[in-house]
Amino acid sequence: MKLPRLIPLAALLAAALVSSAHAAIWIKGCDVSSLKKSEDKGGKYFYASGYQDDALKILRDGGVNTVRLKVWVNSPDGYHNKARVLAVAKRAKSFGQKILVDFHYSDTWADPGKQTKPSAWSSYNLSALNTAVYNHTYDICKALANQGTPADYVQIGNEINDGLLWNEGRLSSVNYNFTNLCQLLRSGINGAKAANSSTAIVLHIAKGGDWELIKWWFDNVKAQGIAWDYTGVSYYPYWHGSLTSLQTALNNAASRFAKPVLVVETAYPFTLAAGDSAANNIGLSSQLVSGYPATLQGQYDMIKKICTIVNSVPNNRGAGVIYWEGTWTPVTGNGWDNINASSGNNWENQALFDFTGKALWSMDAFKLF
Template sequence: MKLGKLLAAFIGAALLCSTQASIAAPVKGADVSWTSEIEANGYSYYNRSGVKKDILAIMKEQGMTAVRLRVWVNPADGWYSGTQDVVAKAKRVKAAGMKLMVDFHYSDSWADPGQQTKPTAWSGYTFQQLMDAVWNSTRFTLQAIKDAGVTVDWVQVGNETNNGMLWNDGKASTSMQNYAWLTNTGYNAVKSIYASAKVVVHLANCHDNANFRWIFDGLKNNGAKFDIIGASSYPTNASGYTWQNANIACLNNLNDMVSRYGVPVMISEIGVPWDHAQAKTIVADMITKLGQVSGGKGAAIFYWEPEARPGWKGYTLGAMDNNGKATAVWDAFK
């Protein structure tokens, strides 16, 4: 009897270890879309030891294996975050042996919860023409990346689409169906170029479960397709929350997304003030929590623009000091 109990305990422990081993740890990376522009302005990057290195080399030193790059349709300067700039950076990602996420804003500039402005060239389009433009633009950029010999692992169709995208036609509060159709157009365009790439629908404010449920219930009810749910998490900026409670609320929301929609989740963006005394702790806590998502479905986490020095284009949540040296927050990813 004792032998039987011991054998059962041994088998149970072995199965537990096997299950734990089969659950992959979240992929860690960063959105470094500003890299080409920062470099063109003469700035360099220095690792934690103060050694001058390429930004991707610093990322790899710190345990990151993936890069996220945004795409704008017709950027005002004609280059940065446009297709050719993205292709050039994607080739660097491939040369570094890293994974790649492509983030379509479907705008000429920033798309976020407060603005989802159509590209100027699309402003007079009918809704059918708008869907055609999403299809063609998505395929054009991805085909250019593919022609450069680069594999894309994830693609976002829209950026922080808490109330849809391509306003007003694709505004979710006006027409959830239109938003779902635009999402499906992007989804199908991605799969036509990279059949195995995972398509991400990305919302801001990971702590806001009500908004996530509203959007993803609406998408599901209107037949939209997505492979992963992405979230932005800026814990120190979450209104009414301590960073600790923001991280807890984010984890609870991610678990709800997994349970409700049956897909993996990721943190598409995270950032904290560059000089915050607890920056490393805050990010490390979120990485730990992502690893605790039910079923091992916490897919990846990306720091947003860590290569930016304080105040670059008004951004102060990067991970470099005023001399371009990597701050302690990088150590959260090791």
């Protein structure tokens, strides 16, 4: 049996020296939105030693102090909803982890290429959408607070480069006028704050290595009087620019907006092999970043590098890094398509557990910070 890799003493000493001179990142997270469905479909999770336990506890012991949970409005498969979020939030809080709630304001995946209105809101005009966004956000956040597991952080939308709740809140449909979008953002922010005034607000767009995009988007939001607490970006190193461009973008954003910056999503493969019949999103060597092979060491090194970049943002404004869907192992019935039980998982080679559910030592990179 292969023993788990230990973090080299030299690396731990280096991390201690960094932390003594610079406040370490305080959000070391993992999106576990797929976890409950995985477990219900038979997924199991183990320490590297082979001992079975709660995946959240294993992640905690691997350095993860925050979990991210997405919320859909009326999910067809009965997951990613209030009841499931409440259940996982209770578990996470019992392990001392904080909670980031990711509101998609959709019944399915929301990202830069699609922000489909929930079916129940499909006929709503902008005024009705504002009311729905407020009520939905308040309802989830208030339920979490009433349970004794208040949301520490809330995202008002997911990767909303081109707005949300299309077409009313879509930027490109109104000649990139931010007025409608910012009305919807304000409704969500107000709902979250009414439920729990201490909840921190994250605004999140993709393409974290594109400073000009970040500057344009957040300048326009700021001009509309929107107040937020964390400037959030997705950064997938095979899609969103070089590591150097990420450093430049985060440093500039932290300076220009005087707020902590957060890499809300990132990931990297530990293998190019597939754990099921679905082709992997990142399954070719040509897609990889030079110097970072699709191995456990390569995954470890990439997590460490991105954390190092965030940790080096000036004025202690590097908040942290959240790894995307680290528990999404290949489990039948828990694929990409939430209404097709036979759909596969395109992401399992980028999880923080292997195809059998055993923890990977690459997550130990979080312990360095």
